[in-house]
Amino acid sequence: MSNRIVITTDYLGEGDEVDRLLRSRGCEPVYAPSTLRRSPDEQAHLFDGAVxxxxxxxxxTREMLAAAPTLKVVARSGVGYDSVDIAAAADLGITVCNTPGTNHHAVAELTLSLMLNCARRLTTVTRAVEEGAWPREAGTELRGKTLGVVGFGASGRAITSLGVALGMRVLVSTAHPGPSESPGIEFVDFDQVVxxxxYLTLHAxxxxxxxxxxxQLAAMKTTAYLINTAxxxxxxxxxxxxxxxxxxxxGTALDVLDREPMRDxxxxxGVENLWIISHLAGQTVEARQRSGLAAAEAVLAVLDGATPNGRIV
Known part of the structure; x- marks a missing residue:
C-alpha cells in the first residue's frame, strides 16, 4: 500500500519534527506548499497516489478529492475547515480532521494587537514617520471600552480573558454559553453586542x-472598530x-478575506481606515509546532485504524 502523504502547509518541510515523526512511522512525506493559485491540472493531481x-x-474541492482514490484522510493544520468540501469527503469515505486547541492563544494575541493598532493607529503613524513626518496623534485607551465578542470557542474565550485583564467591559454573543477563563463577562444577544x-471581534x-x-454595520457605533481574525x-x-x-x-482590521490572496x-x-494582514492569526512558532504535530498525529491515527482527535467527518 502507498504510504505517500502530501503536505501543502507552507511552514512544514523536510527534516522538521513533523517530517521526522512521519518517516519514523514508515510514511513518505511529499511537499507541495500552498500557493492559493494552483492550476486546474495541479489541483487534479495534487493527491496522486497519496493516502x-x-x-x-x-x-x-470535490473534484480534487474524487481524483484521489487512495486518499483516506485530510488533516487541516489549523482550526477552520470550511476550505475542505466536507460533504464530498463524507460521500467519498475520506476522514477530515482539524487541530483544535493549538492556536487560540496566538489568535487572541493577534486580535489584541489589531485592537491596539486601531486604538493608537500605529501603522499609520509608522508610515508617516517613514515618509518624513512626525505625527502627534492622540489615540484612545482600551481600558473602559466595550469589547464585543462574537463566538465563544477557544479563541473567543481567550480574547475575553485579555479584555477583562485590560479593564474592558466584555460582551459575548454565542449559541453555546459556557465557563470563561475570566469572570466578569456578560452573555447577551447578538444585536446588543453589535x-x-x-471593538467588535469575530471568532465564529x-x-x-x-x-x-x-x-449590522449600520447598527454599530460610528466610533467602533470591527476586527476579524476568524x-x-x-x-x-x-x-x-x-x-x-x-x-x-x-475603522476595521482584518486578518482574513473572503478570497485570498487579495485580488486587484x-x-x-484603496479604502481608508482599514488595515489588512495576510492570514497570520495562528502563525506563531509555538502554534505552528503544535498544529503541525497535531495534524500529523491525526493522520497516523487514521492510518492505524483509530479515531483521530479533531475528527470532523
Missing part, C-alpha cells in the same frame, strides 16, 4: 452567509467598504 494530506487553508461594542465559524452586513466569509466586504468610505464606523479588484482596495 493522506496535511493541508493549509487552500480550497480542497450595537454596544467599541463560517456559516455560509455573512454575519456582518449592511444592517473567516473572511463572515463579513460582507462590499458593505464594509461602503461603510468605511462613508465613515459609518471608525477587491472592493476593499
Amino acid at each position: 493522506a494530506g496535511i493541508v493549509s487553508s487552500e480550497p480542497i 450595537s454596544e461594542a467599541d 465559524r463560517a456559516t455560509g452567509q455573512p454575519v456582518i452586513g449592511v444592517d 473567516r473572511g466569509s463572515l463579513v460582507d466586504e462590499s458593505a464594509l467598504a461602503d461603510a468605511l468610505r462613508h465613515q459609518r464606523i471608525a 479588484d477587491d472592493p476593499l482596495r
Whole structure:
C-alpha cells in the first residue's frame, strides 16, 4: 500500500519534527506548499497516489478529492475547515480532521494587537514617520471600552480573558454559553453586542452567509472598530467598504478575506481606515509546532485504524 502523504502547509518541510515523526512511522512525506493559485491540472493531481494530506487553508474541492482514490484522510493544520468540501469527503469515505486547541492563544494575541493598532493607529503613524513626518496623534485607551465578542470557542474565550485583564467591559454573543477563563463577562444577544461594542471581534465559524452586513454595520457605533481574525466569509466586504468610505464606523482590521490572496479588484482596495494582514492569526512558532504535530498525529491515527482527535467527518 502507498504510504505517500502530501503536505501543502507552507511552514512544514523536510527534516522538521513533523517530517521526522512521519518517516519514523514508515510514511513518505511529499511537499507541495500552498500557493492559493494552483492550476486546474495541479489541483487534479495534487493527491496522486497519496493516502493522506496535511493541508493549509487552500480550497480542497470535490473534484480534487474524487481524483484521489487512495486518499483516506485530510488533516487541516489549523482550526477552520470550511476550505475542505466536507460533504464530498463524507460521500467519498475520506476522514477530515482539524487541530483544535493549538492556536487560540496566538489568535487572541493577534486580535489584541489589531485592537491596539486601531486604538493608537500605529501603522499609520509608522508610515508617516517613514515618509518624513512626525505625527502627534492622540489615540484612545482600551481600558473602559466595550469589547464585543462574537463566538465563544477557544479563541473567543481567550480574547475575553485579555479584555477583562485590560479593564474592558466584555460582551459575548454565542449559541453555546459556557465557563470563561475570566469572570466578569456578560452573555447577551447578538444585536446588543453589535450595537454596544467599541471593538467588535469575530471568532465564529463560517456559516455560509455573512454575519456582518449592511444592517449590522449600520447598527454599530460610528466610533467602533470591527476586527476579524476568524473567516473572511463572515463579513460582507462590499458593505464594509461602503461603510468605511462613508465613515459609518471608525475603522476595521482584518486578518482574513473572503478570497485570498487579495485580488486587484477587491472592493476593499484603496479604502481608508482599514488595515489588512495576510492570514497570520495562528502563525506563531509555538502554534505552528503544535498544529503541525497535531495534524500529523491525526493522520497516523487514521492510518492505524483509530479515531483521530479533531475528527470532523
